[in-house]
Structures are given as structure tokens and as C-alpha cells.
Amino acid sequence: MTTNQTVTVGTMESSDIMITLKPNASGIKIDLESNVKKQFGAHITALITEVLQKLDIQNIAVEAVDKGALDCTIKARTIAAAYRLQGKTDYDWEALNSWND
Amino acid sequence: MVENKLKRDIPAVYADKYGVYDGEFAxxxxxxxxxxxxxxxxxxxTKLLASIHDAIVKTGLKDGMTISFHHHFREGDFVMNMVLAEIAKMGIKDLSIAPSSIANVHEPLIDHIKNGVVTNITSSGLRDKVGAAISSGIMKNPVVIRSHGGRARAIASGDIHIDVAFLGAPSADEYGNINGTKGKATCGSLGYAMVDAKYADQVVAITDTLVPYPNTPxxxxxxxxxYVVQVDAIGDPDGIAKGATRFTKNPKELLIAEYAAKVITASDYFKPGFSFQTGSGGAALAVSRFLRQTMVDQDVKASFALGGITNAMVEMQQAGLVDKLIDVQDFDHPSAVSLAENADHYEIDANMYASPLSKGAVINKLDVAILSALEVDTDFNVNVITGSDGVLRGASGGHSxxxxxxxxxxxxxxxxRGRIPTIVDSVTTVVTPGSSVDVVVTELGIAINPARPDLIAMFKDLKVPQLTIDALKxxxxxxxxxxxxxxxxxxxVALIEYRDGSLxxxxxNV
Incomplete structure (x- = not known):
């Protein structure tokens, strides 16, 4: 889907990640700022991409400011941002829960 | 490259000059x-001079010399910045500096490095911006990181020869008798500075509290x-205690502290006359609280506490639980006050505290030490100097x-810590070899070094979860x-000396 909106979720507290989604003409573009970028940057970028793809979001610009969030937090913030962007409140909990390994 | 005993690669040029680590007492x-x-x-x-400028002139300080400072004012230090600013203004270059440590407050050092005023550094630690700048590679010569005992050894053995020591003096008389317990910025013990004063060719006392002769203690x-120089202010008393923490409320730190105290009190070392050292971090202070309770309950009194003295130790001494405090440095104001008032709170120098080449350091008489870590690996090696991103940001201190x-x-x-694992496969930088580390205490339980089967037997009934270090990792x-x-x-960008001077x-650089 395509959107003209911008949404921001999360905080700049330690162990959190703030995710801003903005319109993007084509593809998923992720701009990551993280205090653990050297150790986990590639992993975090891949994780955000994976979540967005699962939610069927193809074209989006992501600005992520990470303060050392764990994977569970990164997934939750990304899902929340995506739902808010689409104005969806009918969370498919079963589908979301099935992502947890 | 030369591989040392811990399989760390040391570039040949430095291996030849310093030797490589080959065991704790090799x-x-x-x-x-x-x-x-x-x-x-x-x-x-007369020793009294009008200004730092005059003192620099009188000492004949020239390009290429070595100067030193002490870090007893911690984040409140004004002395190193004042002296280096004057030296830079006078056009002196290519200096080696040998402060006992470097704090965040010493950020102006970055410009002195870039301008060629400072070309060599040895220190216990490097913080924040100075650490990041040095990690980025602004110095041609690597910084030499030395432990507190290692620095005392290096000075006493001549590895560091100090031409001029510029020593901040909380109080001094015009003839140079100095203490750290009187004055406007009292830091308490001057344990690190005492070594500089003893071995430097020339010593300049810089004070903001000039008292009538003779100044005692x-x-x-x-x-x-x-020489003695009077200035307006040598330090900020609030900065001296910065970073010293109150009793933590963090449940993770409390659990770690509780486990640590259980290990100590269940050990054979916990008996009347035992001795201990704790750090100044939140969990370390909490350990002393838990320890204190068991000491009261079981009527076990300590012969001495060593350090790095904090108010928590002072209170234990006042309660009659610790006979003597042996003090190389104070982390807060109440400790400095106690040093002034209590004859059984005794000041010692770094050589007596921890040098491996002295005629017996106090640490040799110590039963239990509580230490912190940025990282511990599955060989029990400890890193306290670089973050897991490889950037210099800690201090060697008295750890090794x-x-x-x-x-x-x-x-x-x-x-x-956040997303950073503390227990890792291999530490980013080794400061303390695993052979020195006996028990690792975490919120999930403890890991005992397999090299200490006596401790494993000692703690077989201990009511604290026990894991292998690999399981913790x-x-x-x-x-x-x-x-x-x-x-x-x-x-x-940095050479990590073991306390004996080997690498x-x-x-x-990163």
C-alpha cells in the first residue's frame, strides 16, 4: 500500500526504539541510528524490514532511533507504527502471535 | 605480531619494547x-611563586619532557586543564603527560593533542570524548593504560620518569607541606600524588588554600x-563526588548485591578479622549494605577495608564493624572528613596500595575484593577499558x-546492559586475566572459575543459583x-599494560 501520512511511535528512553514511518515512492528504505549499530545494526535493519514485509507494506521510509532495544521491543514498535499508519485497529492477534518463535 | 599468553596479538614493535604478558607474577x-x-x-x-606561568618557567620545562598530575579531584579537577592551557600558551610542545587518570572534565586535552602540545599519554583511564577522540586515532603514539599499582611500579622502577609533577593541593603552606583534608576542595587521601612527589625531579604544589607554616597533617x-603556587580554585568539590552513588533501588543491582554478599558470608574468609574492598558503583555499595547486616547478625568484625573509600565503609567503621580503613583515594566528601578526623582511617600511597614491585602491597593482605566489569568472557578475562563498540571509555583502576x-x-x-551482553565469548580488550578472577556474580546466579576447585567445594551448599560461565554467556x-x-x-591507539609492565x-582505532 501507499500512504501520505507520517507516524511516530516509541520513545528515546534507553532500551526503547523510536520508529517514524514516512511515505516513500518505491521500496523499504531504513535510516537507523543506534548506540549498538556496530554490533547489531544489520540485524535491526533486517528485523524491521521483515516485520514491514509481513504486514504487506512495500513502500515506506523508516527513521529508527534505537537506544539498545531488544528484538521484542523493535517488533512491537514496528507493528504499532504500521497499524497506526494504516489507521487499523482490528489487530490480528493470532497472526501477530504466530510470528513469535 | 607476538601472541601473548592470553592469545592476544601484540604488534612486534611494542612487544619488543614492553614484553608480553606471560602470567600474573612472571x-x-x-x-x-x-x-x-x-x-x-x-x-x-622561597618556594612561593606568583603564578603557574612562573612555576613553568622556574622548573625549566622544555619540549619533550614528562609531566604528571593526580586525579583525586576526579570530575572536579581544574589543575590539569589550567597547567596545560598555560603550557600551550607558552609554546612548549611534544610533552608526555602521566596523570594518574583522565576524566570527562579534561576534554580540552583533545586540542592539546591536535596542536602537538601533548604527544604521549599514560593514564589509568580515558572517558567519553577524550576516549572517543583517541580511539579515532588522533595520536601518533598509543596511550599506555596502566593500573593504579602498575603506574606506581612504573614510576618506582623508572619506566615513567617524571620531570615535573603539578600536584593540586587542597591545602599547602609556603614551604610545600600538603594534605587533602583541609581547604576549599578537599579530596581526602592523596595516595596517587604521593608517588609522583616522591619520584619526580621537580614538584609544583598548586593550592587554593595557603595556610600558615607548618601545615599538618x-x-x-x-x-x-x-615550588608552591596559589590560585583561585583547584577543583570543584561537587565534581569530586560525581558518579558516587547512593543506595541503589534497581532490583537487578540489588539481586546481584544480595548474591555477592551471600558468597562472601558463606566463604571461609568470612570470620572475625577478615578484610575486604568494594568499589563505588551502585551494586558494589549495595553489597556493603547486605554484608553489614550479616556482620551484625553473626558478630563478625573486619580488620580492615581497603580502597577507594566510600561513605558506606566509613559508616561501617563508625558502627564498630571495621577496625581500620586503609585509604588510597576517597570517592565522596564524608570519606575525606573521616580521614581527617579518625586516626584509624589511614592514608597510604599507591605503591603501598597495589604495586606488584613494592616490598609487599596492602592488596596482598586482602581477603575479598568486589570489582565491576564492562565485559567478562568465558575464560573469565575482564574488560574495564573499552565499550563493546571498541571505543576507549573506562579505566583500568585497581582491577588487575x-x-x-x-x-x-x-x-x-x-x-x-540494554542490548549489550556483559558475559561474552571473548572480551573486546583484556585488562584483567581470567586467572585472577574467582567468582562472577550476576542477577541470574554465579559462575565460579573452574581453576578454583576449593571455592567450588566451599560453595556446594550455597543458596544462590550456580551456572558455568558458558551457560551465563x-x-x-x-x-x-x-x-x-x-x-x-x-x-x-592504546597499549594495555598488565600491572607488571608487560602488554x-x-x-x-575504530
């Missing part, structure tokens, strides 16, 4: 102590001091000294994921 051998050049003072001479005597010498060394640390990685390897450059590791 290099302890008789030696000739360093000497200094003395300019005698005649009866009518005498921590640094007039016979070690060449105390852990090598005491009967039971305990490293307390959370399994993870697996638990950490299960939470954080496995970190990617840091990519370093080719430039060596235990090096740090590359």
Missing part, C-alpha cells in the same frame, strides 16, 4: 629503584616539593592489581542476539 623480580635529581633549598630561599612533605593479589576476587555485573546471547565483530583499523592487550 615479571616480579628484584630491580634497582628509580632515582631523582634534587635541587636543594637553602635557608633563605603532612601527606606530601616539604622535602618533596620545589586487586584481583591478582586478594584471596577471593568477585566480579559483579548484570548479564546484559548463552543466557546473555539468548536475550541480545550474537553481536557482530567490531571492525578496527590498523592503527594501535596484556592493545586497542586499535
Amino acid at each position: 615479571q616480579v623480580a628484584p630491580y634497582q629503584a628509580a632515582t631523582k635529581r634534587v635541587k636543594p633549598i637553602k635557608p633563605n630561599d 603532612i601527606s606530601i612533605p616539604q622535602t618533596d616539593v620545589d 592489581d586487586t584481583s591478582a593479589a586478594c584471596k577471593m576476587s568477585m566480579v559483579i555485573a548484570p548479564v546484559v 548463552d543466557k546473555a546471547y539468548a536475550i541480545t542476539g550474537v553481536p557482530e565483530k567490531i571492525e578496527y583499523g590498523d592503527q594501535t 596484556i592487550d592493545v586497542v586499535k
Whole structure:
């Protein structure tokens, strides 16, 4: 889907990640700022991409400011941002829960 | 490259110059102590000078010399910045500086490095911006990181020869008798500065509290001091205690502290007359609270507490639980006050505290030490100098000294900090070899070094979860994921000396 909106979720507290989604003409573009970028940057970028793809979001610009969030937090913030962007409140909990390994 | 005993690669040029680490006591051998050049003072001479500028002129400080400072004012230090600013203004270049440590407040150092005023550094630690700048490779010569005992050894053996020591003096008389317990910025013990005063060719006392002769008590005597300078302020008393923490409410730190106290009190070392050292971090202070309760309950009194003295130790002494405090440095104001008022709170120098080449350091008589860590690996090696991103940001301190010498060394640390695992496959930088570390205490339980089967037997009924260090590492990685390897450059930015002067590791630029 395509959107003209911008949404921001999360905080700049330690162990959190703030995710801003903005319109993007084509593809998923992720701009990551993280205090653990050297150790986990590639992993975090891949994780955000994976979540967005699962939610069927193809074209989006992501600005992520990470303060050392764990994977569970990164997934939750990304899902929340995506739902808010689409104005969806009918969370498919079963589908979301099935992502947890 | 030369591989040392811990399989760390040391570039040949530095391996040749310093030697490589080959075991905790491999290099302890008789030696000739360093000497200094003395300019005698005649009866009518005056030592009092009008300014730092005049002192620099009088000492004849020139390009290429070595100067030193002490870090007893911690984040409140004004002295190093004042002296280096004046030196830079006078156009002196290519200096080696040998402060006992470097704090965040010393950020102006970055410009002095870039401008060629400072070209060599040895220090216990490097913080924040200075650490990041040095990690980025702004110095041609690597910084030499030395432990507190290692620095005392290096000065006493002549590895560091100090031409001029510029020593901040909370109080001094015009003839150079100094203590740290009177004045506007009292830091308490001057343990690190005492070594500089004893071995430097020339000593300049810089004070903001000039008192009538003779100033007592005498921590640094007039016979070690060449010049005295009075300035408006040598330090910010609030900065001295910065970073010293109150009793933590963090449940993770409390659990770690509770486990650590259980280990101590269940050990054979916990009996009347035992001795201990704790750090100043939140969990370390909490350990003393838990320990204190058991000491009261079981009527076990300590013969001495060593350090790094904090108010928590002072209160234990006041309650009659600790006979003597042996003090190389104070972390807060109440400790400095106690040093002034209590004869059983005794000031010692760094040589007596921790040097591996002294005629016996106090740490050799220590039962239990509680130490912190940025990282611990599955060989029990500890990193306290670089972050897991490879950037210099910590301090060697007394870590490798105390852990090598005491009967039971305990490293307390959370399994993870945010997304950073603390228990790892291989530490980013080794400061303390695993052979010195006996028990690792985390919020998930403890890991005892298999090299200490006596401790494993001692704690077989201990009511604290016990894991292998590998299991702790697996638990950490299960939470954080496995970190990617840091990519370093080719430039060596810091040499990590073991306390005996050999190289235990090096740090590359990032």
C-alpha cells in the first residue's frame, strides 16, 4: 500500500526504539541510528524490514532511533507504527502471535 | 605480531619494547629503584611563586619532557586543564603527560593533542570524548593504560620518569607541606600524588588554600616539593563526588548485591578479622549494605577495608564493624572528613596500595575484593577499558592489581546492559586475566572459575543459583542476539599494560 501520512511511535528512553514511518515512492528504505549499530545494526535493519514485509507494506521510509532495544521491543514498535499508519485497529492477534518463535 | 599468553596479538614493535604478558607474577623480580635529581633549598630561599606561568618557567620545562598530575579531584579537577592551557600558551610542545587518570572534565586535552602540545599519554583511564577522540586515532603514539599499582611500579622502577609533577593541593603552606583534608576542595587521601612527589625531579604544589607554616597533617612533605603556587580554585568539590552513588533501588543491582554478599558470608574468609574492598558503583555499595547486616547478625568484625573509600565503609567503621580503613583515594566528601578526623582511617600511597614491585602491597593482605566489569568472557578475562563498540571509555583502576593479589576476587555485573551482553565469548580488550578472577556474580546466579576447585567445594551448599560461565554467556546471547565483530583499523591507539609492565592487550582505532 501507499500512504501520505507520517507516524511516530516509541520513545528515546534507553532500551526503547523510536520508529517514524514516512511515505516513500518505491521500496523499504531504513535510516537507523543506534548506540549498538556496530554490533547489531544489520540485524535491526533486517528485523524491521521483515516485520514491514509481513504486514504487506512495500513502500515506506523508516527513521529508527534505537537506544539498545531488544528484538521484542523493535517488533512491537514496528507493528504499532504500521497499524497506526494504516489507521487499523482490528489487530490480528493470532497472526501477530504466530510470528513469535 | 607476538601472541601473548592470553592469545592476544601484540604488534612486534611494542612487544619488543614492553614484553608480553606471560602470567600474573612472571615479571616480579628484584630491580634497582628509580632515582631523582634534587635541587636543594637553602635557608633563605622561597618556594612561593606568583603564578603557574612562573612555576613553568622556574622548573625549566622544555619540549619533550614528562609531566604528571593526580586525579583525586576526579570530575572536579581544574589543575590539569589550567597547567596545560598555560603550557600551550607558552609554546612548549611534544610533552608526555602521566596523570594518574583522565576524566570527562579534561576534554580540552583533545586540542592539546591536535596542536602537538601533548604527544604521549599514560593514564589509568580515558572517558567519553577524550576516549572517543583517541580511539579515532588522533595520536601518533598509543596511550599506555596502566593500573593504579602498575603506574606506581612504573614510576618506582623508572619506566615513567617524571620531570615535573603539578600536584593540586587542597591545602599547602609556603614551604610545600600538603594534605587533602583541609581547604576549599578537599579530596581526602592523596595516595596517587604521593608517588609522583616522591619520584619526580621537580614538584609544583598548586593550592587554593595557603595556610600558615607548618601545615599538618603532612601527606606530601616539604622535602618533596620545589615550588608552591596559589590560585583561585583547584577543583570543584561537587565534581569530586560525581558518579558516587547512593543506595541503589534497581532490583537487578540489588539481586546481584544480595548474591555477592551471600558468597562472601558463606566463604571461609568470612570470620572475625577478615578484610575486604568494594568499589563505588551502585551494586558494589549495595553489597556493603547486605554484608553489614550479616556482620551484625553473626558478630563478625573486619580488620580492615581497603580502597577507594566510600561513605558506606566509613559508616561501617563508625558502627564498630571495621577496625581500620586503609585509604588510597576517597570517592565522596564524608570519606575525606573521616580521614581527617579518625586516626584509624589511614592514608597510604599507591605503591603501598597495589604495586606488584613494592616490598609487599596492602592488596596482598586482602581477603575479598568486589570489582565491576564492562565485559567478562568465558575464560573469565575482564574488560574495564573499552565499550563493546571498541571505543576507549573506562579505566583500568585497581582491577588487575586487586584481583591478582586478594584471596577471593568477585566480579559483579548484570548479564546484559540494554542490548549489550556483559558475559561474552571473548572480551573486546583484556585488562584483567581470567586467572585472577574467582567468582562472577550476576542477577541470574554465579559462575565460579573452574581453576578454583576449593571455592567450588566451599560453595556446594550455597543458596544462590550456580551456572558455568558458558551457560551465563548463552543466557546473555539468548536475550541480545550474537553481536557482530567490531571492525578496527590498523592503527594501535592504546597499549594495555598488565600491572607488571608487560602488554596484556592493545586497542586499535575504530
